[in-house]
Amino acid sequence: MITMTNEHPQLGLFRSMLRIRMIEEAIADRYAEQEMRCPVHLSIGQEAAVVGACSALRKTDKVVTTHRCHGHYLAKGGDLRRMMAEIYGRDAGCCGGRGGSMHLFDDDAGVVVSQPIVGSSIPVGVGIALAFQQAQKDDVAMICLGDAATEEGVFHESLNFAALKKLPALFFVENNYFSVYTHLSNRQPVRPISNMALGHGMASAQVDGNDVLAVQEAVAAAVTRARAGEGPSLIVADTYRFREHCGPLFDDDLGYRSPEEVDHWKLREPLERFRQDLQSRNIIDAALEAKLKATIQGEIQDAFDFAINAPAPSPASLGEYVYAQNA
Amino acid sequence: MPKTRKLQAAQALREAFEQAMAADPRVFMVGLGASDPKGIFGTTSGLQEKFGAARVIDPPCSESALTGIAIGAALMGQRPILSHQRVEFSLLALEQIIDNAAKMHYVSRGQHRVPVVIRMIIGRGWGQGAQHAQSLEVLYSHIPGLKVVMPVTPADHKGMMLAAIADDSPVIFLEHRWCHYTEGEVPVDPVPASLDGPEKLADGEDITVVATSFMVLEAMQAVSAAAKYGVKADFFDLRVLRPLNLAAILASVKRTGRLLFIDTGWTTYGIGAEVVAQATEQAFDSLRAAPRRLGLPEMPVPASPVLAKSYYVTAADIVDTMLQMANPTADRQTARAELEAIRDRLPFDVPHPAFKGPF
Ligand SMILES: Cc1ncc(C[n+]2csc(CCOP(=O)(O)OP(=O)(O)O)c2C)c(N)n1
Numbered sequence: 050m051i052t053m054t055n056e057h058p059q060l061g062l063f064r065s066m067l068r069i070r071m072i073e074e075a076i077a078d079r080y081a082e083q084e085m086r087c088p089v090h091l092s093i094g095q096e097a098a099v100v101g102a103c104s105a106l107r108k109t110d111k112v113v114t115t116h117r118c119h120g121h122y123l124a125k126g127g128d129l130r131r132m133m134a135e136i137y138g139r140d141a142g143c144c145g146g147r148g149g150s151m152h153l154f155d156d157d158a159g160v161v162v163s164q165p166i167v168g169s170s171i172p173v174g175v176g177i178a179l180a181f182q183q184a185q186k187d188d189v190a191m192i193c194l195g196d197a198a199t200e201e202g203v204f205h206e207s208l209n210f211a212a213l214k215k216l217p218a219l220f221f222v223e224n225n226y227f228s229v230y231t232h233l234s235n236r237q238p239v240r241p242i243s244n245m246a247l248g249h250g251m252a253s254a255q256v257d258g259n260d261v262l263a264v265q266e267a268v269a270a271a272v273t274r275a276r277a278g279e280g281p282s283l284i285v286a287d288t289y290r291f292r293e294h295c296g297p298l299f300d301d302d303l304g305y306r307s308p309e310e311v312d313h314w315k316l317r318e319p320l321e322r323f324r325q326d327l328q329s330r331n332i333i334d335a336a337l338e339a340k341l342k343a344t345i346q347g348e349i350q351d352a353f354d355f356a357i358n359a360p361a362p363s364p365a366s367l368g369e370y371v372y373a374q375n376a
Numbered sequence: 377m378p379k380t381r382k383l384q385a386a387q388a389l390r391e392a393f394e395q396a397m398a399a400d401p402r403v404f405m406v407g408l409g410a411s412d413p414k415g416i417f418g419t420t421s422g423l424q425e426k427f428g429a430a431r432v433i434d435p436p437c438s439e440s441a442l443t444g445i446a447i448g449a450a451l452m453g454q455r456p457i458l459s460h461q462r463v464e465f466s467l468l469a470l471e472q473i474i475d476n477a478a479k480m481h482y483v484s485r486g487q488h489r490v491p492v493v494i495r496m497i498i499g500r501g502w503g504q505g506a507q508h509a510q511s512l513e514v515l516y517s518h519i520p521g522l523k524v525v526m527p528v529t530p531a532d533h534k535g536m537m538l539a540a541i542a543d544d545s546p547v548i549f550l551e552h553r554w555c556h557y558t559e560g561e562v563p564v565d566p567v568p569a570s571l572d573g574p575e576k577l578a579d580g581e582d583i584t585v586v587a588t589s590f591m592v593l594e595a596m597q598a599v600s601a602a603a604k605y606g607v608k609a610d611f612f613d614l615r616v617l618r619p620l621n622l623a624a625i626l627a628s629v630k631r632t633g634r635l636l637f638i639d640t641g642w643t644t645y646g647i648g649a650e651v652v653a654q655a656t657e658q659a660f661d662s663l664r665a666a667p668r669r670l671g672l673p674e675m676p677v678p679a680s681p682v683l684a685k686s687y688y689v690t691a692a693d694i695v696d697t698m699l700q701m702a703n704p705t706a707d708r709q710t711a712r713a714e715l716e717a718i719r720d721r722l723p724f725d726v727p728h729p730a731f732k733g734p735f
Contacts, residue, residue: 080734086681086725087503088735138503138680149503149679166464166507167437200436201468228437230412236436296734303413362678364686371675 057332062104062261066096066320067338068345069120072129075349076119076136077297084357085136087149092120094291097319098223100124101264102286105272106191111159113174114193116151116295117223118163121193126158129348133356140362141355147362167228168194168201171220175207178218178281187276191219191268197228199242205249208283212249215280219271220246222285223258229294230305246283258286259319289314380531380561388530388562389419389551392537393457395566397427400455403541404431406442407459407495416459417497417556443469443494447476450492455541463496463512463550470515477546478521493540498552498589498640500688501725502733505679511641511672513588516548517617517650523547524617525571526589526640530560532615535569542568552590552640554727573621576628580608582702584628587638588614588647591670591689595638598694601715605706607698617647622654629655633664634701638694639671646671665701670694681725688724691715 073091080089092099099120103112106125114121122132128143135142136150144152151165161177164170174192181188198204199222211218224242226233246253252274256267264286271282291314293300301311327333383391397403405423407416411434415421424432435442439460446456460466466473473494480488499509517524523545527533533551540547574586578599587595592613599609610628629635635655637648648669655667670689677687692715699706722729 081732083732086723086733087505087679088508088733138682142680144679146680146683147506147678149505151505152679164507165505166467168468169507197437200438202438202440203468229409230414231409231434235434300413305413361682362680364683367673367678367683367686368675 059262059327060332062100062265063323063327063333064341064345065100065104065124066261066323067341069096069099069123070320071342071345072123072349073119075353077292079353080297085150086138087136087151088116088295089136089150089297090117090295091290091292091297092117094314094319095120095223095225095258095288097261097323098258098264098286098288101261102191102193102221102268102284105265105268106159106189108159110189110191110272111161111177112191112193113162113164113170113177114160115163115167115170115195115198116165117195118151118153122153122155122158122160122163125155125160127153127155127160128158129352130355131155133352134359137356137359138361139356139359141359145362145366168198168203171198171204172207175211175216175218178211178216179214181217182214187217189217189219189272189275191221193221193223195228196222196224196226196233196242197236198222199245200236205245208246208249208251208281211281212251215278217275217278218281219268219275220281220283221268222283224285224287225290227290227294227306230303232306241285243283243285251281251283253283253285255285255287258288259317259322261319261323288319289317378563378565378567380563382559383530383562384556385527385530385533385558386418386556388534389537390421390423391562392534392541392566393420393423394426396538396541397423397431399566402453403455403457404433405457405459406433406435406446407457408435408437408465409461410434410459416461417553419556420459439465439468440472443472444476446492447472447480447490450490451480451488455491457493457495457541459495461497462499462508463510464507466494466496473516473522473546473548474519478519481545482521489544490546491544493537493547493549495549495551498550500552500554500590501684501727502731502735503679503681503725506676509677511589513550513617513641514646517647521546522618523571524550525615526550526552526617527615528555528558528589528592528613530558530562532569534562535567536571536615538566539568539571543571547571550589554590555593557728558593571616573616574612574614574624576610576612576624578609578611580610580632582607582632583609583634583636583698584612584625584632585609585636585638585698586612586614586625586651588617589640591638591640594689594691595694597691597715597718598698601691601695601711602698605699605703605711607702607706609698614647620650622651625651626655626658629659630662633662635663635667636694636697636701637667637669638689639669641672642674643669643671644674668697668701670697681723685724690719692719
């Protein structure tokens with residue numbers, strides 16, 4: 050997360066959320082140009098959860114994430130130019146164009162892996178926590194996942210092992226209630242997702258995922274426990290994705306979720322909610338927000354220009370990196 | 377002749393499900409997205425409305441357990457169809473497929489039957505990348521006890537699915553996302569197609585060409601182009617990878633003396649490796665040239681369209697290889713260029729002019 054000196058720390062949270070929103074909207078706006086030739090899973094609507102969680106970490110903490118990784122990557126400090134270049138399939142992308150939008154990582158920022166198979170990165174995050182424990186570091190591994198990933202066996206196996214070994218791991222579930230078009234109620238019995246931690250003797254919390262401060266507080270408490278060697282936690286942040294599962298559009302016309310439900314969440318739209326909160330406490334006003342927006346807009350323009358003008362990877366490089374050269 | 381009309385392969389599949397479920401109450405479907413607005417690329421649209429949520433189950437994201445659950449239901453006489461929108465999602469269920477589905481009939485000395493169909497869709501294009509565009513037929517084709525099929529035409533999508541549902545063994549049904557767009561005549565009635573072996577698509581005496589899945593469509597263009605350069609191919613769609621019935625193909629190789637195999641997956645340890653090995657063992661004396669294989673090179677597929685373009689084998693590569701083998705003095709450059717020009721009418725990473733992403 051980027052904060053300026055002498056500014057209110059909560060302004061930094063707002064900037065980070067606004068920045069993710071604006072970047073995702075820029076991707077959505079330009080997707081129809083057919084130059085970003087890969088699936089994109091946008092974080093629009095989930096910014097409070099994403100930013101709240103990542104803001105409770107420090108740079109040396111690590112994050113693993115999923116197909117819906119843009120927000121985590123940005124909130125943890127991933128490089129925007131390299132992200133855009135990756136989505137455009139360019140050599141300068143974070144994966145040299147080999148991964149696309151579902152494979153963002155930035156080792157310097159501590160975003161280690163994004164993996165598009167549901168559940169796949171969960172145990173990898175536990176392994177990172179194991180390595181921290183083995184090296185006697187007090188860093189933490191945050192494992193970002195969606196509600197559907199809690200249905201995979203590997204989620205439960207990972208919780209069990211992390212709890213058994215008291216690993217410095219944090220399972221952070223963004224519960225946006227949907228697996229593609231399928232509602233949580235058609236996939237899981239009625240009970241809080243966070244209850245799954247009970248069976249593993251693990252600390253847990255379920256928070257309002259559209260309240261950035263509530264998320265930050267819950268994650269910070271879990272991070273403190275993890276750093277102190279008190280073991281892992283499961284944090285579930287209830288939130289909502291506003292656009293289609295994959296792609297730039299709104300798809301509420303398809304009728305898979307009720308207008309009442311969408312309206313319910315629109316009233317809890319995280320950015321507007323935080324804006325009002327900050328305004329009421331005189332931390333932000335329209336002029337300051339306009340300034341923030343202008344700066345972010347410039348950064349976005351720069352990143353798109355960079356990506357669009359960056360060279361494609363050379364076809365001759367196709368065979369490189371199948372195996373690691375032994376060091 | 378049965379009455380037919382034109383359908384796309386995805387529609388043909390949907391019709392197979394509808395007819396099979398109407399005919400047999402034991403048939404049920406479990407697939408992520410089976411009842412959602414996109415209906416697994418249109419292949420399951422409307423089925424839940426027609427047959428109810430008990431028979432068309434849009435399940436939790438739990439591939440491993442659901443495969444075992446389907447196997448258990450099959451042991452009780454039910455006939456489940458599992459669907460994976462990408463082959464890779466089935467990897468979570470490998471243990472259930474290989475150790476339970478494939479083994480139960482044998483180990484119970486024929487007392488147990490596992491009539492389950494597992495659909496797996498092979499992705500390609502639009503930056504799908506390394507974990508959403510693999511063609512993993514070889515994994516399953518290695519396992520005795522499984523049947524493994526790869527339909528190409530709309531008629532085969534329907535006919536082979538009906539046969540798979542009716543089969544008392546587990547059938548791995550590998551669909552290629554880009555074959556879903558093919559159009560062709562499909563019987564109106566529920567007529568199962570044979571799961572016994574390949575289908576011959578063209579007669580020729582100069583070379584035997586065999587391909588699987590989407591590569592049949594690429595090879596089809598190459599086979600007609602090669603004819604203009606004096607090379608007539610005996611051309612097969614392999615269709616059934618396990619049990620592998622090569623009688624017709626070996627008989628063909630004995631006549632042509634030349635064999636070219638085109639895999640949809642990786643070449644090394646590919647289906648072509650097995651076919652070429654059997655041809656070498658059983659038709660060695662008839663061979664006039666070393667058999668050749670084409671397939672994916674030795675790396676995962678990258679997302680970047682520029683890289684993906686040099687990754688895949690095309691009709692141009694196939695015609696080039698056919699001419700090298702059967703008419704080396706032909707103008708291969710021109711033959712290649714003609715097919716590349718056709719290919720370049722569409723962006724390389726889309727299956728159909730209407731395709732605009734995002735998945
Ligand atoms: C093992 C596996 N099964 C199915 C899919 C297809 N798929 C991609 S994203 C997705 C939904 C995941 O939902 P969730 O984990 O809640 O994350 P969200 O998309 O809501 O962020 C599904 C089912 C997959 N990628 N991997």
